[in-house]
Amino acid sequence: MAEVLVLIDRTEDGAVRHTSLELLTLARALGEPVALWLGELGDGAKATLAEYGASAIVRPVPDVELAEFIALPHAECVVAALEDAKSRTGAPAALLLSSSFEHKEVAARVAVATGSGVVVDVSSIVPDAEGRLVAEQSAFTGSFTVRSVVVSGTPIFAVKPNSVVAEAADAATSPELVNIPVAITASAQTTRVTSRTVQPSSGRPELADASSVVVTGRGVGSDLGVVEDLADVLSAAVGSTRVVVDEGWIDHATQVGQTGVTISPKLYIGAGVSGAIHHRSGMQASQTIVAINIDPEAPIFEIADYGIVGDAATVLPQLTARLRELKA
Amino acid sequence: MKIVVCVKFVPDLQSDRGFTEALTVARTSDDGVLNELDENALEFAVSLIEDQGSGDDEVIALTMGPDDAEAAVRKALQMGADRAVHVCDDAIAGSDVFGTARVLAAAIQRIGAEGAPVDLVLTGMAALDSLTSLLPTALAASLGWPQATLAIELAVDGNTVTAKRSLDGAEEIMTTTLPAVCSVTDQINEPRYPNFKAIMAAKKKSVEVLGLADLGIDPGTVGTSASWTQVVEAVATPPRAQGILVTDDGSAGANLADYLVENHLA
Numbered sequence: 001m002a003e004v005l006v007l008i009d010r011t012e013d014g015a016v017r018h019t020s021l022e023l024l025t026l027a028r029a030l031g032e033p034v035a036l037w038l039g040e041l042g043d044g045a046k047a048t049l050a051e052y053g054a055s056a057i058v059r060p061v062p063d064v065e066l067a068e069f070i071a072l073p074h075a076e077c078v079v080a081a082l083e084d085a086k087s088r089t090g091a092p093a094a095l096l097l098s099s100s101f102e103h104k105e106v107a108a109r110v111a112v113a114t115g116s117g118v119v120v121d122v123s124s125i126v127p128d129a130e131g132r133l134v135a136e137q138s139a140f141t142g143s144f145t146v147r148s149v150v151v152s153g154t155p156i157f158a159v160k161p162n163s164v165v166a167e168a169a170d171a172a173t174s175p176e177l178v179n180i181p182v183a184i185t186a187s188a189q190t191t192r193v194t195s196r197t198v199q200p201s202s203g204r205p206e207l208a209d210a211s212s213v214v215v216t217g218r219g220v221g222s223d224l225g226v227v228e229d230l231a232d233v234l235s236a237a238v239g240s241t242r243v244v245v246d247e248g249w250i251d252h253a254t255q256v257g258q259t260g261v262t263i264s265p266k267l268y269i270g271a272g273v274s275g276a277i278h279h280r281s282g283m284q285a286s287q288t289i290v291a292i293n294i295d296p297e298a299p300i301f302e303i304a305d306y307g308i309v310g311d312a313a314t315v316l317p318q319l320t321a322r323l324r325e326l327k328a
Numbered sequence: 329m330k331i332v333v334c335v336k337f338v339p340d341l342q343s344d345r346g347f348t349e350a351l352t353v354a355r356t357s358d359d360g361v362l363n364e365l366d367e368n369a370l371e372f373a374v375s376l377i378e379d380q381g382s383g384d385d386e387v388i389a390l391t392m393g394p395d396d397a398e399a400a401v402r403k404a405l406q407m408g409a410d411r412a413v414h415v416c417d418d419a420i421a422g423s424d425v426f427g428t429a430r431v432l433a434a435a436i437q438r439i440g441a442e443g444a445p446v447d448l449v450l451t452g453m454a455a456l457d458s459l460t461s462l463l464p465t466a467l468a469a470s471l472g473w474p475q476a477t478l479a480i481e482l483a484v485d486g487n488t489v490t491a492k493r494s495l496d497g498a499e500e501i502m503t504t505t506l507p508a509v510c511s512v513t514d515q516i517n518e519p520r521y522p523n524f525k526a527i528m529a530a531k532k533k534s535v536e537v538l539g540l541a542d543l544g545i546d547p548g549t550v551g552t553s554a555s556w557t558q559v560v561e562a563v564a565t566p567p568r569a570q571g572i573l574v575t576d577d578g579s580a581g582a583n584l585a586d587y588l589v590e591n592h593l594a
Binding site for chain 2: 012070071072100101102104105107108109111112113115116117118119120121128134138139140142143144145146147148149150151152153187190191192193194195196197198199201206208212233234252253258259266267277278281288289290296301303304305306307308309310311314315316317318319320321322323325326327
């Protein structure tokens with residue numbers, strides 16, 4: 001079986017991001033999953049990769065500190081890993097990475113360097129009768145489903161979070177560790193990161209890959225207590241709309257929509273969200289959409305599985321209290 | 329300073345968007361517009377020259393697309409670009425992002441070969457039709473230039489560019505050297521509305537139309553047939569099934585909680 005390389009995304013403290021577990025699960029269905037790891041690899045992460053069936057962990061070892069750069073040295077590491085895979089086991093069937101801005105930049109550089117096609121925001125990958133991998137994505141705010149194949153180089157697929165249910169392999173593997181020394185070119189080092197400040201964690205799941213998200217809209221106003229209480233009981237991430245960010249009621253990092261974060265959680269709850277197209281294109285792939293809005297004409301009701309015409313200020317506390325009761 | 333701003337002609341978000349029989353995005357002059365996110369790149373370029381110009385400066389709007397795409401560069405000229413270059417050639421239709429990047433790179437090289445070299449290429453953070461955000465990086469790679477992407481703040485000082493971006497809970501400050509490709513987000517500024525005078529002045533500005541031959545590009549290397557990806561099908565997604573819609577009678581919150589628990593969503 002051909003190898004499927006998965007560029008693993010890690011958390012700030014070096015653990016495997018949940019989205020990467022989804023990718024390993026997907027890779028197992030398509031071929032032999034090989035984890036591609038950049039940077040320091042701890043025992044915890046190694047065990048997680050084994051649990052999710054990685055047959056090998058390929059670690060490009062660059063001669064620079066990757067954290068001081070964006071995209072280019074990372075891409076050179078991935079290109080080296082692709083070449084190494086070719087020399088060991090033949091052309092990989094695909095390279096999977098997550099649909100984050102950082103990974104998409106790496107994907108674009110790898111694509112140009114290797115003449116490989118890229119499909120982004122992929123929601124599923126299925127082999128067709130000829131064995132080609134067909135990637136599905138949605139277009140134009142979910143109004144179209146587009147299926148594509150890569151016809152040049154190594155197929156590169158940037159997969160959306162929550163597209164696959166992450167499942168551990170039947171039995172943990174003992175992945176072979178492959179270190180590949182990589183000499184990073186001078187031109188890849190022109191852009192330097194001079195400072196990096198990690199915002200303190202809210203203690204909630206990451207918005208981009210959370211399985212539940214509560215989004216606060218204009219209708220909730222500046223007091224987000226009712227939204228945060230609901231997010232706490234659901235272990236959900238808190239998102240927002242552009243208006244709420246522009247009003248300064250919440251940080252821009254929480255903005256869901258086409259210029260913010262794209263989400264596809266299992267449960268989306270929009271409180272006081274009208275559902276402007278800019279917001280919808282960032283959340284329409286959510287599996288179950290719940291909307292609470294005082295305006296019965298709000299466009300979000302067109303895509304809601306469960307809509308409540310009502311005031312979020314009274315509906316949310318009742319919802320939270322009843323959930324606490326049911327979960328107690 | 330010579331700045332090229334790449335702009336894209338996209339279907340209006342509010343229009344009925346779709347695909348052609350050849351499975352490319354349908355683009356017509358009726359409902360096509362300048363990609364809204366490119367306005368931030370234009371605004372940055374024009375105000376940079378207004379604030380820091382040396383008198384020998386130029387902002388050039390560059391687009392690639394069908395005849396109708398002139399509408400996008402026209403808007404760019406109204407916003408203050410000095411002139412425009414429109415790469416228009418039947419063979420380009422259906423190019424993927426990497427074919428597009430090669431064509432734009434060749435046009436930027438041509439613009440730089442005439443008179444002063446190009447110092448800076450600016451783009452928006454995404455095009456609102458495809459939303460891949462791959463182009464800025466692909467273009468930088470095609471040019472062999474460094475990149476500073478998704479800037480929420482950007483400063484140019486001599487030969488050095490400093491950009492700030494905020495991604496995934498971390499704020500990064502990066503520096504790079506000109507010439508470079510920079511993309512900016514919609515957080516960086518508030519694009520201006522062209523006034524009557526600017527709209528009239530734009531009518532006198534030049535739009536140079538170039539074909540692939542002018543750029544020395546073999547038509548066989550771009551377009552649908554040379555694309556590294558191939559769309560197999562594009563089908564209209566069935567509308568979501570009509571959901572439950574209730575008006576709060578004082579118990580809607582509690583009922584929703586029951587629904588979420590019954591459906592294993594909470």
